[in-house]
Amino acid sequence: MMEKQQNQISRNITIKEYVNATRYGYLQGANGGFHNPYNHGFVKNCSDFLIRGYTDDEEITWPHLQQVAR
Numbered sequence: 001m002m003e004k005q006q007n008q009i010s011r012n013i014t015i016k017e018y019v020n021a022t023r024y025g026y027l028q029g030a031n032g033g034f035h036n037p038y039n040h041g042f043v044k045n046c047s048d049f050l051i052r053g054y055t056d057d058e059e060i061t062w063p064h065l066q067q068v069a070r
Contacts, residue, residue: 012038012045 029035
């Protein structure tokens with residue numbers, strides 16, 4: 001289990017994102033393959049997590065449910 005968590009920390013991705021990558025448009029590159037826009041490289045991803053406990057990534061602004069339902 002620890003190896004999986006380390007792998008995901010080093011790639012700056014959550015388990016939910018990893019498992020559901022095909023469902024999230026922001027995790028798909030121009031060619032339709034997997035692309036994580038929040039992956040800043042092994043060293044920065046790990047140092048952000050270990051030193052600050054978070055990353056400085058911008059949050060995705062999701063539309064309100066009322067806008068999606070239209």
